Amino acid sequence: MDDQEDSLFKRCVIGSCGEELKEKPTLADIRRWSSTNWKKAFGGNIYKLNGNAFLFEFPNKHMAEQTLQGQWRWKNCSFHLEWWNPLIGSIPNYLKCKETWIRVVGIPLHLWSQKVFQEIGEVCGGWIATVEETELKNHMKWARLLVASDGRKIPKEVSIERNRITYHFPIWVECKPSFEIAPESGYGTNGKETRLNPVQCFTYGIIQSASCNSVLESHQLRDSSRKQHVGCKRKTAGGERFNETCDLHMTHLNLKSDLGLLSKPNGTMP
Known part of the structure; x- marks a missing residue:
């Protein structure tokens, strides 16, 4: 790690909402919110991470430390800040998740149904739920399903046959990366x-x-x-x-x- 990278890491902060939100903040929302609330912290960059997490890159470590001292809220929930560290967004390899969200890409209109979603979910460990935006067809880029799996044995592709045509749908798994620490x-x-x-x-x-x-x-x-x-x-x-x-x-x-x-x-x- 060179000095420039080391300096960058020591002025980066991770922020996230401490509670599950029905309306998740967008990058534009957080940029407006931070510019309004952090008057003395300017000139930095903000990046969207997984879930409700955001990466804040401050111009210097002093600004980052000053911001960490405050108690912040996004709408009605607490907005938690912590220093960046190499394991942010990852989980220990020995932990096993019981449920995982997947995205099934490219399902055509005539197959866009709860029956097909459940069929795909069963192949991926067991269908649990379909997200509301998929049921309402808010977009049809992918169908988002919750399945009973830790994500490690979900296939990269699922095949569905209808009227002598076999469709092969790519699967995107939304599981967190895992890590192991060597002493x-x-x-x-x-x-x-x-x-x-x-x-x-x-x-x-x-x-x-x-x-x-x-x-x-x-x-x-x-x-x-x-x-x-x-x-x-x-x-x-x-x-x-x-x-x-x-x-x-x-x-x-x-x-x-x-x-x-x-x-x-x-x-x-x-």
Whole structure:
């Protein structure tokens, strides 16, 4: 990772609505909303991600930290902000989703029916529901169906035969990417070698480069008991012992539970 990329990552923030919305915000909506509410954060870029998530690229880290301090709402729901990290939008590989949305591309008008949707859904693990915009024919670019599958064994194509004609429909699976974390060697707060994963190493990089005393506390870079930024007393790196502020902050971050255990627990996604 070069210095330019590293600088970009440390001024990027992910924002998302904390609740399911009937009316999802568009990119244009969020651009208008941010320009109205974030008067001191200007000149940045906004990108649409999956679901209700958006990527905010600020001109500098100071603007990003100032924005993270606020409590924001989109209409009647909370709008949550957090620092970008390499695992945003992904799930641990050991978790299995019970349901997945799929898009069936190119279904012709004479096959656009609930019976055909259910037939396709059964091939893909079991039909559960058809989204309202598909039932109403708001557009016919694809049919969007919810199926009983984690998305890993859904076929890339489904064939439907009618009147001696076989149609082959491509399937787009809307499942999140998964990840596995390989441990790396590093040094803990006691100065002894320990096992760190790449995300922890990345987070350490953000912590040690934090510009202290320039802003108030942010939820990712603060000592919860002293309300100070990490490293306010002194910077440490490598095998040197972290100061008391850093020790408290690492406990507050609880990286293992927040960013993925190195072991493989049992569990399923709801």
